[in-house]
Structures are given as structure tokens and as C-alpha cells.
Amino acid sequence: MTAREIFEGIRKKDRLALSKGVTLVESLRDEDRSQALELIGLCHREAMQSRRIAISGSPGVGKSTFIESFGLSFVGKGESVAVLAIDPTSSISKGSILGDKTRMEELSRSELAFIRPSPNREEAGGLGISSYEISILCEAAGYDYILIETVGVGQSEIAARYLCDLFILILQPGAGDELQSIKRGIVEIADLFVVNKYDGSFREQAEKTRLRFLAEATRDEVSTREVILYSSIRHYGLEAVATFIEGFYEGKNLRDLTKRRDAYWLSKKLEKGIVELCLKRHRQEIDRIISMIEQGVDDPFPLVRDFLTDLDTASNR
Amino acid sequence: MTAREIFEGIRKKDRLALSKGVTLVESLRDEDRSQALELIGLCHREAMQSRRIAISGSPGVGKSTFIESFGLSFVGKGESVAVLAIDPTSSISKGSILGDKTRMEELSRSELAFIRPSPNREEAGGLGISSYEISILCEAAGYDYILIETVGVGQSEIAARYLCDLFILILQPGAGDELQSIKRGIVEIADLFVVNKYDGSFREQAEKTRLRFLAEATRDEVSTREVILYSSIRHYGLEAVATFIEGFYEGKNLRDLTKRRDAYWLSKKLEKGIVELCLKRHRQEIDRIISMIEQGVDDPFPLVRDFLTDLDTASNR
Numbered sequence: 001m002t003a004r005e006i007f008e009g010i011r012k013k014d015r016l017a018l019s020k021g022v023t024l025v026e027s028l029r030d031e032d033r034s035q036a037l038e039l040i041g042l043c044h045r046e047a048m049q050s051r052r053i054a055i056s057g058s059p060g061v062g063k064s065t066f067i068e069s070f071g072l073s074f075v076g077k078g079e080s081v082a083v084l085a086i087d088p089t090s091s092i093s094k095g096s097i098l099g100d101k102t103r104m105e106e107l108s109r110s111e112l113a114f115i116r117p118s119p120n121r122e123e124a125g126g127l128g129i130s131s132y133e134i135s136i137l138c139e140a141a142g143y144d145y146i147l148i149e150t151v152g153v154g155q156s157e158i159a160a161r162y163l164c165d166l167f168i169l170i171l172q173p174g175a176g177d178e179l180q181s182i183k184r185g186i187v188e189i190a191d192l193f194v195v196n197k198y199d200g201s202f203r204e205q206a207e208k209t210r211l212r213f214l215a216e217a218t219r220d221e222v223s224t225r226e227v228i229l230y231s232s233i234r235h236y237g238l239e240a241v242a243t244f245i246e247g248f249y250e251g252k253n254l255r256d257l258t259k260r261r262d263a264y265w266l267s268k269k270l271e272k273g274i275v276e277l278c279l280k281r282h283r284q285e286i287d288r289i290i291s292m293i294e295q296g297v298d299d300p301f302p303l304v305r306d307f308l309t310d311l312d313t314a315s316n317r
Numbered sequence: 318m319t320a321r322e323i324f325e326g327i328r329k330k331d332r333l334a335l336s337k338g339v340t341l342v343e344s345l346r347d348e349d350r351s352q353a354l355e356l357i358g359l360c361h362r363e364a365m366q367s368r369r370i371a372i373s374g375s376p377g378v379g380k381s382t383f384i385e386s387f388g389l390s391f392v393g394k395g396e397s398v399a400v401l402a403i404d405p406t407s408s409i410s411k412g413s414i415l416g417d418k419t420r421m422e423e424l425s426r427s428e429l430a431f432i433r434p435s436p437n438r439e440e441a442g443g444l445g446i447s448s449y450e451i452s453i454l455c456e457a458a459g460y461d462y463i464l465i466e467t468v469g470v471g472q473s474e475i476a477a478r479y480l481c482d483l484f485i486l487i488l489q490p491g492a493g494d495e496l497q498s499i500k501r502g503i504v505e506i507a508d509l510f511v512v513n514k515y516d517g518s519f520r521e522q523a524e525k526t527r528l529r530f531l532a533e534a535t536r537d538e539v540s541t542r543e544v545i546l547y548s549s550i551r552h553y554g555l556e557a558v559a560t561f562i563e564g565f566y567e568g569k570n571l572r573d574l575t576k577r578r579d580a581y582w583l584s585k586k587l588e589k590g591i592v593e594l595c596l597k598r599h600r601q602e603i604d605r606i607i608s609m610i611e612q613g614v615d616d617p618f619p620l621v622r623d624f625l626t627d628l629d630t631a632s633n634r
Contacts, residue, residue, distance in 0.1 A: 041618045255613075263611045266621050270603055271596060273625040278595035279588060281632050286587055294580045296572075301358045304583050308590040315598050 003038040010043065010141045013080075015114050021137045022116055026130055040133050043140035048258040050082075050139045051249060052146045054160035056186060057170030062196040062232065063149050066170055068104040069232040070241065071113060074145055080112040082138040085149045086127045086160075114143065127159040129272065132265040135163060157186045162264045165257050166248050168192045168241075171213065173206035187216055192226055192244055199231040224248075282311075320355040327360065327458045330397075332431050335458050339433055342450045357450050360457035365575040367399075367456045368566060369463045371477035373503060374487030379513040379549065380466050383487055385421040386549040387558065388430060391462055397429040399455040402466045403444045403477075431460065444476040446589065449582040452480060474503045479581045482574050483565050485509045485558075488530065490523035504533055508542055509561055515546040515553055541565075599628075 001009075001020060009017020021043075025036045055070075057063050064085075071081045083104065108115050116134070127150055138146050150160045161167055169190035193213045198206040210227045217225035226244055230237035279286070289307060293300045318326075318337060326334020338360075342353045372387075374380050381402075388398045400421065425432045433451070444467055455463050467477045478484055486507035510530045515523040527544045534542035543561055547554035596603070606624060610617045 037618055037622055041616045044618060045616050259611055259613050262617055263607050266610055266617055267603060267607045270606060270621050270624065273621070274595055274599050274603070274628065275592045277625065277628055277632060278591055282591050286584060286591070289587060290580050290584045293583050294576055296576050299358045299362050300579055300583055301354055301361060304587050304590070305354055307587065308594065311591065311594055315594060 003035045003042065006039055007042040007140070010137060011046070013141050018114060018137060018141050019116070022134050025133045025137065036133070040136055043136045046140045048139050048254055050135075050143050050146045051245070051254075052135065052148065052164040052166070053245070054148045054150060054157075054164035054167045055170060056150045056157055056160060056167065056190075057196075058172065061170045061172045063170050064104055065232040066194065066196055066230065067147055067149055068107045069235065069238065071104070071107045071145075071147065072110070073238050073242065075107070075110045075112045078112070079144040080114075080142065081107070081145045081147060082114040082141070082143040083107070083116065083147045083149065084131065084134060084138070085115070085117045086131065114138065114141070127163065129265060129269050131159070132163055132261070157189065161189045162261065165252070165254075166191050166245065168194055171195045171209055173197050173202040173209050187213075190225065191248065192228065192241070193217060194228050194230045194237070194241065196230050196232070198229040198236055199233050320352045320359065323356055324359040324457070327454060328363070330458050335431060335454060336433070338454045339451050342454065343447055353450070357453055360453045363457040365456050365571055367452075367460050367463045368562070368571075369452065369465065369481040369483070369574075370562070371465045371467060371474075371481035371484045372487060373467045373474055373477060373484065373507075374513075375489065378487045378489045380487050381421055382549040383511065383513055383547065384464055384466055385424045386552065386555065388421070388424045388462075388464065389427070390555050390559065392424070392427045392429045395429070396461040397431075397459070398424070398462045398464060399431040399458070399460040400424070400433070400464045400466065401448065401451060401455070402432070402434045403448065431455065431458070444480065446582060446586050448476070449480055449578070474506065478506045479578060482569070482571075483508050483562065485511055488512045488526055490514050490519040490526050504530075508565065509558070510534060510542070510544040511547045511554070511558065512544060513547050513549070516548040516550050 001017075003024075006017050006021045006024065010021055021039055024032055024039060027033075027036065055063055055067055067083055071083060074081050104115055107113050127148075131148070135146055135148070146164075148160055148164055150157060157167075167190050169186060169192070171193055173195060193210075193216070195206045195209045195213070206229055210229055213227045217223060217227050224247075226240075228237050228240045228244065230241065285307065289303050292303065297303065318334075320341075323334050323338045323341065327338055338356055341349055341356060344350075344353065372380055372384055384400055388400060391398050421432055424430050444465075448465070452463055452465070463481075465477055465481055467474060474484075484507050486503060486509070488510055490512060510533070512523045512526045512530070523546055527546055530544045534540060534544050541564075545554050545557045545561065547558065602624065606620050609620065614620065
């Protein structure tokens with residue numbers, strides 16, 4: 001299939017074509033890159049109408065069940081949902097963590113849903129330029145919502161922040177000071193806190209956690225952040241989340257959000273491309289210096305410093 | 318103090334001078350860089366005799382108490398120990414996670430110990446080129462052991478692997494499949510597994526965890542990895558760990574380990590320097606393209622692609 005054919009399929013909301021497109025964009029093979037770029041370009045020209053929501057939280061906090069119940073509520077209203085589950089991979093074994101566990105089973109059966117685990121091997125935290133490119137394909141397919149699930153490990157959250165309009169942090173009832181301090185950066189970028197598992201024996205703890213995070217949410221006076229109690233089992237809190245989202249998008253221009261996002265990710269892409277070219281250009285010299293160091297030099301630091309000084313001088317000429 | 322004066326202090330094992338040196342190396346100020354490089358160069362010329370051990374594990378697993386009891390056992394034998402505790406910082410708040418918690422109190426009172434939390438703000442996972450440079454300062458100060466504590470979050474473990482000779486992974490009794498799968502990459506690079514908290518009500522669980530990881534340790538036939546039960550409270554397992562370490566270093570040439578380490582980190586340093594220069598050289602063009610994208614272009618991807626193609630062509634001429 002050519003990029004044009006895949007694009008036509010995507011425009012018709014053909015999920016198989018979308019899957020093929022995602023695979024093409026994720027491909028690390030050089031020969032796929034120009035096709036991938038053509039496809040992304042075609043998709044990007046389409047109007048951007050998707051609402052993009054990041055869903056983050058520590059492992060075990062119930063992100064998948066939240067996304068499933070949350071996604072089903074959209075689907076129930078006739079709205080379509082694309083879910084990109086970012087799957088960080090071990091840098092050694094290249095093995096997938098989520099593995100082939102079946103997740104979001106009910107949601108995945110809906111015609112209105114597209115679920116794609118994205119084993120992005122290039123980027124730290126699993127979320128990177130190709131996630132951005134994949135999200136453009138989903139936009140072109142006309143999904144009303146793009147939900148991006150990230151594992152709460154810091155770096156990927158910053159990327160998710162730039163990939164999405166809205167950032168939801170899922171919390172465990174009883175999540176205490178330890179979590180709070182470790183996830184400080186994530187707490188700060190979240191637009192909405194959802195305390196999950198507000199059911200059964202967790203209810204009281206969930207309420208306590210809500211109060212704790214309410215203090216976070218209202219710390220700066222201009223903040224419009226909220227803390228919502230949620231239970232996937234009892235279908236509790238769904239409406240509050242939906243209302244928050246509506247309020248969030250009110251008066252916001254999706255086109256402006258798109259431009260800001262493009263600027264961020266394309267500057268990343270540009271920088272990455274420049275870096276690759278530069279390193280390629282200097283590869284031989286790097287290898288020569290490193291092999292000298294491997295053979296053993298008393299003080300290898302000046303070798304590195306002098307090379308960089310010369311390079312700087314040359315580029316300023 | 319000049320780099321030379323700091324160096325003289327370090328050679329005399331003056332911990333205040335070592336602290337000053339570390340601060341100098343960690344400094345992000347341009348004007349400190351040449352002094353820092355001079356200091357590192359002076360230190361690197363000294364014989365490298367330290368044994369470098371990475372200690373990793375999930376938060377709460379007891380890394381600090383392990384290091385304290387382990388460090389005290391060296392100090393008890395008259396051996397000196399430098400502890401570098403890597404402190405990942407939030408990329409948003411720039412706040413320190415470990416904060417000002419007093420840790421390793423008893424060890425820190427020993428004349429033979431130097432403990433330094435290293436809030437490295439530059440690198441993902443907290444462990445990077447400056448950690449390597451700091452370790453060189455500790456070597457020049459003649460520490461018998463350099464213990465590098467890292468929080469088990471993936472990326473920093475790879476860096477720790479290249480910073481140290483030996484990698485110890487501390488485990489929680491009852492650490493199950495979830496931990497195993499998440500830490501797959503870390504499990505693979507560990508030379509030694511230590512199941513901590515082998516005391517009180519945890520004993521049975523610790524034994525089960527030992528058996529589970531024993532399978533990991535002996536998976537490949539050539540492996541010389543081990544699983545040791547440990548209790549800081551009962552001083553149990555210390556000797557087994559010490560014996561493992563002796564065995565590990567037997568027949569190994571520290572000079573060779575140093576050369577390999579230098580080659581890795583200096584190639585990182587070289588690449589980082591080249592990348593910074595390249596981005597600086599092209600900053601204006603990057604900014605011009607990004608501002609075009611911010612103003613809104615239907616298909617911004619060709620802008621990026623064409624720029625990179627031109628750059629590639631120009632560099633091949």
C-alpha cells in the first residue's frame with residue numbers, strides 16, 4: 001500500500017489502514033521514512049479536531065480500567081476514541097513490559113474505538129516524536145478523543161504534556177507523601193487529579209487522598225485544577241470528569257493548541273535530525289579519539305577538549 | 318581555590334577539598350568549566366585503584382541501610398569508602414527528592430567515609446557525565462571503594478553499569494513477578510542480587526524471593542551471578558557479599574576496567590560537545606523554521622525535511 005492509499009483508508013476511518021499507517025510511522029527502516037513522511041504530511045493537512053488527553057499514573061493505579069470505563073462512556077454517546085498506550089521497553093532486552101496481556105477488552109470491541117499499544121523503542125520513557133506523528137494519523141481519522149496512556153516515570157510525562165491538551169493524573173487511594181514527593185513534577189503539570197478505586201474498603205482512604213491533593217490543586221490561586229473521586233466499578237465520577245473536560249475546552253481554539261504542539265515537536269525533530277547529521281559527519285574523528293583512549297592515555301580529557309575547541313573555532317570562521 | 322590547590326587537598330584526602338572539587342565539577346557555570354577540566358585531568362593522571370560498586374533497587378528497598386552497614390564493614394577493616402548517592406530531580410520543580418533527610422548517619426561520622434548526594438540536574442535518571450567526573454576525583458583521593466547508589470528507574474542503571482565494575486541489585490522480600498518484569502533490564506545487568514530485610518517476619522518471604530532470583534542468576538550457563546540473603550539489623554550476609562566481591566575482582570586488572578570506562582564516558586562527552594556546537598551553529602535557522610510553524614503552516618513537515626536534506630547535501634560536498 002502506498003502512503004496515499006493508506007491515507008485514503010484512514011480518512012474513511014478504516015482501522016486496518018490506520019494500523020498500517022502507525023506501523024509505517026513506527027518503522028525504523030530507512031526505506032519506510034519517505035513514505036511515512038508523505039503520509040504524516042497528508043494527514044496533517046486535514047483539520048485538527050481531536051481532543052487530546054494524557055492519562056498518567058504509577059503502575060497498578062488502574063489507568064487501563066479508568067481508560068476503559070472513560071472510553072466506553074464516550075463511545076456510548078457516539079463519540080469515537082483512539083487510545084495510544086505507550087509501552088516503555090527495556091533498553092537491554094528490548095522486551096515489552098505490557099506484553100500481550102489483553103487490556104481494555106470491552107472498549108476494544110467497539111467500532112468507535114481504536115486501541116494501539118505503541119512500543120516506541122527510540123525514546124526515553126517510550127513517548128517521543130513518533131508518538132506525535134501517530135497522533136496526527138489518529139486526528140486525520142477523525143477521532144473525537146485521543147487518549148494517551150503513559151507510565152508515570154517522569155520524562156514521558158513531560159512529553160505527554162506537550163502531546164496533549166489536558167493531563168489527568170490517576171491516584172491510588174492512600175497515596176501518601178512518598179508518592180507525592182517522587183511525582184512532584186507530574187503533580188505540577190496535572191490539570192486534573194482522579195482518585196481511583198473509590199469503592200469498597202478504599203472509600204475512606206480515597207476521601208483522605210482527595211483532601212490531600214486538593215491542597216495541591218489549589219496551591220496557586222489561578223489554578224483551575226480539580227480532584228475527582230472515581231470508581232470504574234460503581235461508574236462513579238464519570239460525569240464529573242466529563243464536566244471538567246467540557247469546561248477545560250470551553251473557549252479554547254484547537255487550531256492554536258495544534259500550532260503550539262507542532263512547534264514543540266517539530267523543533268525536537270529538527271534538532272534530532274541536525275544532531276544525527278553532525279554525529280555522522282564527525283563519526284570518524286570520534287572513533288579515532290575513542291580508540292586512542294581505549295589504548296590508554298594518561299590524561300584523555302585534553303583530547304576531547306581540544307577537539308571541541310578546534311571544532312568551535314572552525315565553525316565560527 | 319585554584320584547581321591545583323583543590324587537587325593537592327584531594328590528594329591529602331581532605332574531605333573539604335573533595336567536596337569543593339565535586340561542587341566545581343557539578344557547576345553549570347561556563348566560567349567554572351576550565352577549572353573543572355583542569356582538576357579532572359590532574360586527578361585522572363593518578364593511579365586508579367578504587368573498586369567501584371553500583372547499588373541499585375526500587376525506592377523503599379533499603380539501599381541506604383544496606384550501604385550504611387556494608388560501608389561500615391569496610392571502614393571497620395580500615396578501608397575507605399566514598400558514597401555517591403544519585404538524586405534524581407524533578408525536571409519541573411528542580412527540587413531534590415532525597416531532600417535534607419539525614420541518611421547513613423553512622424557511616425557519615427567515620428573519618429574513612431565520604432558521602433555525597435549528587436543532585437545532577439543535567440541528565441536523565443540523575444547519573445551522567447559529571448557523575449563519572451566526580452568518581453575520578455574520589456579515585457584521586459584514594460578511596461578503596463566507591464559506592465554509587467542509584468534509584469531503580471532504568472536509564473540511570475545503564476549509566477551506573479558503565480560507571481562501576483560491579484552492579485548489585487537490592488531486592489525486597491516478596492518481590493514478585495511485577496517487579497521482575499518491570500526491572501527486566503536491570504535484572505539482566507546485575508552481577509549480584511541481595512535480598513534485603515532477611516529478618517523478623519520477612520524471613521520466609523526472603524527465602525522464596527531468593528529461589529526465584531536464583532533461577533534468573535543461573536539462566537545463562539556462564540553466569541557467575543549469585544543471590545545473597547541479607548539483614549542490616551542482624552548483620553547477616555555481609556561476609557557472603559564481601560566474599561563475592563573478592564571473587565569478582567580476582568584476576569581483574571583495574572587499569573583495563575578504567576580504560577573501558579574512559580572510552581565510554583569520553584565518547585559521551587565528545588558527542589555531547591559536538592551536539593551542543595551543532596545546535597548552536599544552526600540555532601538561528603531552527604528558530605526561523607519554528608517561528609514559521611508557530612504562525613501556522615498547512616504542512617510543516619516538508620520544511621523540516623527540506624532543511625535536513627539541504628544540510629546533509631552541504632556536509633557531503
